[in-house]
Amino acid sequence: MELPNPPTEASIADARRSLDNHKSSLADVQHKIDAAETQLAQIVADFRCVINDLQRERTALETKVAETLAYIAPIKRLPHELLRYIFLLNFEEQPCSAWSLAAVCSLWRRLALSMPKIWSKIRLLTSPNASADTIRLWLERSGTRVPLDIEIYLQVQSPSSSSSSRTCARSPSPWSYSAPITTHHYVPFHSVSQPGTIQIIPTAAPVALPPSPPHHDHWEAITPPPPPPPHLPPVSQSSAPQSRASTHWGHIAIFYLVEQMHRWERFVFRFDKQFPSWHALKSISGAAPLLKEFEVSCAEPVYYGEWPWLPSANPNSHVVLPVLQSLTLAYTPFKWASPMLRTNLRHLNLRALPTTNIPLDRILHIVASNQRLEKLSLHFSTVVNAVLPLIPTTLTELKELSVGGHYMMATIVDSLILPALDALSLDMEARDPLEDSITNLLSRSNHPPLTRLSIAYGGSNPPYYYTGGSIIASWGFLADLSHLRSLHVGGTPLDPLLSMLGAPDDDGGPTQWACPYLTHLALRNCPAHVEGLPKLVQMVELRNPEGGTTASAFSSAAPPGPGTVPKRLLQLEMYDCATLGQDVVAWLKSRIADVTCVEPPFERYGCFVMCH
Incomplete structure (x- = not known):
């Protein structure tokens, strides 16, 4: 519509009538739009309902398909007896497999919970801040009759504090300090402060955590385990405050464990430092008719009072331990006259507290009370002179002996006769040279075929230089050790040792090679003079000539003679001994299969230097 300009009264009236018509038309159009949108929304809602119904139907059908596929799966046709047998096979390889098996399906869970046997090996890495109910649940599922194999490693020190400290390189533990466990499967826990799995960091080739605990001479070589397998379900922690949980953990956990003491077959409990409820351990007492191995070890000394527990039992008390074969006590209290120490043990490992002052004759009494010993480890940092005369003690079955601590412990070595000795480790304070003790021991024992020897290798004492x-x-004396295969030495000058291990002397010295079967040489804190490095190269050159023709030059059954060529060295370890240089290390690696070299601290300039 065209309107004149300027507007007149008539055009204004026409415009107003046109405006009213437009507004009416606009309202009609908006009404139609609203109606169409409402209709569309209803259609969408109707179809959404249809789609939802179809999706629910699809889900139900998928569930039925999955259930049907599961039903017709071959494993479903396995008899329950065979499935239980498979569970047992898996349990033998993975002691904690029951937790995974019980989480697969309802049938497997019922079967797993009906088999106490697969819950009978407790492997737990935990801390005082974790819930002790994990132990209760484990014990409940193991039933009431199945023998229990228990290994618990309590990490009191937080991982952050332990990982922040600079770690020094260590060689794998010598023969007497083998790692503890044959299985590497543990159930982890979750920490309140730091979520995630916490494990005790191994300082030597593991177990760990701990397979069968070893008989160690110092704690650092005992290593609880590597990280648990990722498929194991973490054990949830109690929601109680951290401080409250740590205060009561020991009382709750030890209470549950002691209640089942009549079923203990193995009991291993290790902790790295004192924890608030540590004195709950003193409640370990009573009959243990199935117990074969017992260990309670701490990584550092803790000052205890009198404990009325098994290792400190009254000499006249009746202790029911008919099958106990292995006993390990590290930095925990015990009494020399306890009946537990007189059970005809096979393996005995004692590391006494620094506050323990036991006369030498009573230490020897402990040894003499166990005539069937096969492995013996004694470490006493403080001892007193014998009250009664020391009587020579013969242990016909002892194969491994480890003695350390106070220098007077050499008197114990001088009182032993060991005709079956295979491995010897001495790590005592340096007061007098030990070669006479070693020579006299072997002579009294009718020269047993010693194959492993460790001298001051695990100690923390500074090296002894020529001036001291x-x-x-x-x-x-090495010339008489013709069967020796492994030699670990620490804290002694390097040059004389290398000279002895070199070629026989033509000037009135030994006429045959010393230790001709030696294949593993480990050295720690052994200072060298200027001639030390050339002597090392010369010794390796003679024992491992280029071409590798001496590795099997003679049979171990044949006695070495003057013309005998020694076996090749297979492994050489040097820790804080001498600065070799990359060229020498490369040459050594070209002659020896396994070479590890760590420079002395004054050569590292604050950095960790290792050649392997």
């Missing part, structure tokens, strides 16, 4: 005393004054 040395734990070995002369290495001449």
Whole structure:
């Protein structure tokens, strides 16, 4: 519509009538739009309902399909007896497999919970801040009659504090300090402060955590385990405050464990430092008719009072331990006259508290009370002179002996006769040279075929230079160790040892090679003079000539003679001994299969230097 301009009264009236018509038309159009949108929304809602119904039907059909496929699966046709047998096979390889098996399906869960046997091996890495109900649940599922194999590793020190400290390189533990466990499967826990799995960091080749605990001479070599398998379900922690949980953990956990003491077959409990409820351990007492192995070990000394527990039982008390074969006590209290120490043990490992002052004759009494010993480890940092005369003690079955601590412990070595000795480790304070003790021991024992020898290798004492005393004054006794295969040495001058291991002397010295079967040489804190490095190269050159022709030059059954060529060295370890240089290390690696070298601290300039 065209309107004149300027507007007149008539055009204005026409415009107003037109405006009213437009507004009416606009309202009609908006009404139609609203109606169409309402209709569309209803259609969408109707179809959404249809789609939802179809999706629910699809889900139900998928569930039925899955159930049907599961029903017709071959494993469903396995008899329950065969499935239980498979569970047992898996349990033998993975002690904690029951937790995974019980989480597969309802049938497997029922079967797993009906088999106490697969819950009978407790492998737990935990802390005082975790819930002790994990132990209760484990014990409940193991039933009431199945023997229990228990290994618990309590990490009191937080992982952050332990990982922040600079770690020094260590060689794998010598023969007497083998790692503890044959299985590497543990149930982890979750920490309140730091979520995630916490494990005790191994300081030597593991177990760990701990397979059968070893008989160690110092704690650092005992290592609880590597991280648990990722498929194991984490054990949830109690919601109680951290401080409250740590206060009561020991009382609750030990209470549950002691209640089942009549079923213990193995009991291993290790902790790295004192925890608030540590004195709950003193409640470990009573009959244990199935117990074969018992260990309670701490990584550092803790000052205890009198404990009325099994290792401190009254000498006249009746202790029911008819099958106990292995006993390990590290930095925990015990009494020399306890009946537990007189059960005809096979393996005995004692690391006494620094506050323990036991006369030498009573230490020897402990040894003499167990005539069937096969492995013996004694470490006493403080001892007193014998009250009664020391009587020579013969242990016809002892194969491994480890003695450390106070220098007077050498008197114990001088009182033993060990005709079956295979491995010897001495790690005592350096007061007098030990070669006479070693020679006299072997002579009294009718020269047993010693294959492993460790001298001051695990100690933390500084090296002994030529200006001071040395734990070995002369290495001449090595000429008589014709069966030795492994030699670990620490804290003694390097040059005389290398000279002895070199070629026989033509000037009135030994006429045959010393230790001709030696294949593993480990050295720690052994200082070298200027000639030390050339002597090392010369010794390796003679024992491992280029071409590798001496590895099997003679049979181990044949006695070495003057013309005998020694076996090749297969492994060489040097820790804080001498600065070799990359060229020498490369040459050594070209002659020896396994070479590990860590430079002395004053050569590292604050950095960790290792060649492997």
